[in-house]
Amino acid sequence: MIRNFLFTIILISLFLVIPFSVCAQKKSDQSVEIAITNVNIIPMTINNHVIYNATVLIKDNYIQSINNEIPDGVKIINAKGKWLIPGLIDMHVHLPSDVNTKPKFPTEAPDIVFEVQDIMTLFVTNGVTTIFNLNANLESFSQRKEIQKGCVLGPRIAVAALIDGGEGNGRRANTPEQGRQTVRIAKAEGFEFIKLYSKLNIETYKAIIDEANKQGLKTVGHIPNVFQNDLKGAFVPHFDMVAHAEEFSKSAKDFNYAEALSFAKIAKENGTWVTPTLTAMEWIADQTNSLERLESLTTLAYVHPLLQSKWLTSNSYNKNSTPETIAYFKKLVEFQKLLVKAFKESGVPVTAGTDAGVSGVVSGFSLHDELVLLVEAGMTPEEALVSATRLPAIWLGLDSKIGTVEVGKLADLILLDENPLDKIKNISKISGVIVNGQLIEKDKINEMLSELATKNNTLKPDFDWKKMMSN
Numbered sequence: 324m325i326r327n328f329l330f331t332i333i334l335i336s337l338f339l340v341i342p343f344s345v346c347a348q349k350k351s352d353q354s355v356e357i358a359i360t361n362v363n364i365i366p367m368t369i370n371n372h373v374i375y376n377a378t379v380l381i382k383d384n385y386i387q388s389i390n391n392e393i394p395d396g397v398k399i400i401n402a403k404g405k406w407l408i409p410g411l412i413d414m415h416v417h418l419p420s421d422v423n424t425k426p427k428f429p430t431e432a433p434d435i436v437f438e439v440q441d442i443m444t445l446f447v448t449n450g451v452t453t454i455f456n457l458n459a460n461l462e463s464f465s466q467r468k469e470i471q472k473g474c475v476l477g478p479r480i481a482v483a484a485l486i487d488g489g490e491g492n493g494r495r496a497n498t499p500e501q502g503r504q505t506v507r508i509a510k511a512e513g514f515e516f517i518k519l520y521s522k523l524n525i526e527t528y529k530a531i532i533d534e535a536n537k538q539g540l541k542t543v544g545h546i547p548n549v550f551q552n553d554l555k556g557a558f559v560p561h562f563d564m565v566a567h568a569e570e571f572s573k574s575a576k577d578f579n580y581a582e583a584l585s586f587a588k589i590a591k592e593n594g595t596w597v598t599p600t601l602t603a604m605e606w607i608a609d610q611t612n613s614l615e616r617l618e619s620l621t622t623l624a625y626v627h628p629l630l631q632s633k634w635l636t637s638n639s640y641n642k643n644s645t646p647e648t649i650a651y652f653k654k655l656v657e658f659q660k661l662l663v664k665a666f667k668e669s670g671v672p673v674t675a676g677t678d679a680g681v682s683g684v685v686s687g688f689s690l691h692d693e694l695v696l697l698v699e700a701g702m703t704p705e706e707a708l709v710s711a712t713r714l715p716a717i718w719l720g721l722d723s724k725i726g727t728v729e730v731g732k733l734a735d736l737i738l739l740d741e742n743p744l745d746k747i748k749n750i751s752k753i754s755g756v757i758v759n760g761q762l763i764e765k766d767k768i769n770e771m772l773s774e775l776a777t778k779n780n781t782l783k784p785d786f787d788w789k790k791m792m793s794n
């Protein structure tokens with residue numbers, strides 16, 4: 324008990340001291356110029372001609388020049404034989420929010436607080452430099468601010484407000500007027516996108532999309548359950564993105580390629596893009612069947628101990644599993660690969676997203692898994708990379724800033740030991756990442772991850788999901 328108390332005091336004093344010095348330190352570092360020399364640039368532009376043995380000059384967080392002279396006093400990184408690609412974009416993530424495990428009085432903060440740096444370390448060490456938070460809340464804005472201030476090293480974050488119908492939690496709308504008002508409030512609060520959810524009724528769903536368009540907000544989401552027998556009915560103008568391939572599966576009867584093509588045609592005709600989230604479905608199917616793979620997952624060490632405990636001891640996919648659900652999810656895993664193939668053949672733009680936060684789907688690492696699965700489903704490695712760089716940048720309206728390696732773009736970059744166009748798995752052979760004006764090299768990446776794993780391991784005994792949630 325006394326030890327715990329002392330530990331808390333030490334922690335508190337660390338919090339009091341560190342933020343000021345860390346923020347100030349990082350601000351001054353941002354003006355450092357870096358030249359990456361002898362590097363092979365995979366620009367991910369439309370023609371994507373590789374520029375071999377190039378010199379890239381980075382200044383003030385931007386790509387200043389390619390193959391120009393290097394001014395004096397610049398830090399030089401000799402990247403001979405290495406490959407430079409744009410930072411990756413995960414188009415579907417959920418971030419942990421602080422938790423209340425017991426009733427609290429007004430003015431009291433939550434009793435479980437997730438360290439923002441611990442959440443973001445997983446993205447940046449994997450070269451994920453932009454994420455799309457598809458169920459953002461007010462806390463998301465402060466997380467983003469910490470990164471922008473330089474107090475936390477993290478990705479750029481786009482935020483969507485989720486609106487559901489029925490009696491669910493969060494923002495709910497069950498009439499068109501409620502739907503419109505909810506969109507206007509979300510816009511006023513600062514959300515940049517609207518996420519549509521499964522229990523919306525038809526008229527409210529359409530009103531939300533219409534209002535979002537009027538307010539200049541793009542929409543992404545589930546296909547509400549009411550459209551199960553009328554998939555086409557959900558594809559109204561300005562329904563901009565389907566958040567999972569699984570959403571189409573709800574309407575499937577034959578689960579074959581012809582049906583996948585017919586679904587893809589509907590999306591294509593409406594100009595709707597798709598984020599398949601193959602990784603999440605693989606994990607759901609896996610855990611429905613057994614927890615073995617999850618239990619031996621090495622990257623689990625980087626997940627907050629409370630979530631580790633939840634995933635392993637209160638796993639709803641596993642708990643509610645029946646022979647029917649096991650068979651069903653297995654079928655969905657196969658069908659979603661056919662869907663990706665059909666999207667490709669039909670010209671439906673696909674962006675890579677993981678649904679990070681779902682049990683088994685570990686932030687950052689999971690985007691590499693997603694790219695591998697997209698290639699297994701029929702994409703070329705280049706197409707998979709496009710789905711995690713140029714295309715999501717366009718969808719998010721950020722293509723003048725990120726998504727390609729070009730002069731004038733932000734220097735969100737990954738340095739790889741081997742060419743990912745040859746083999747998509749090379750995406751995990753990271754030699755360095757540049758994010759928010761900071762270069763993190765291999766040694767630093769390993770250090771950040773191992774410190775996080777050690778910290779999580781130390782905290783483990785204090786975070787038993789079942790015990791804490793039954794209080």
Ligand SMILES: [Zn+2]
Binds near residue numbers: 415416417457678
């Ligand atoms: Zn999600």
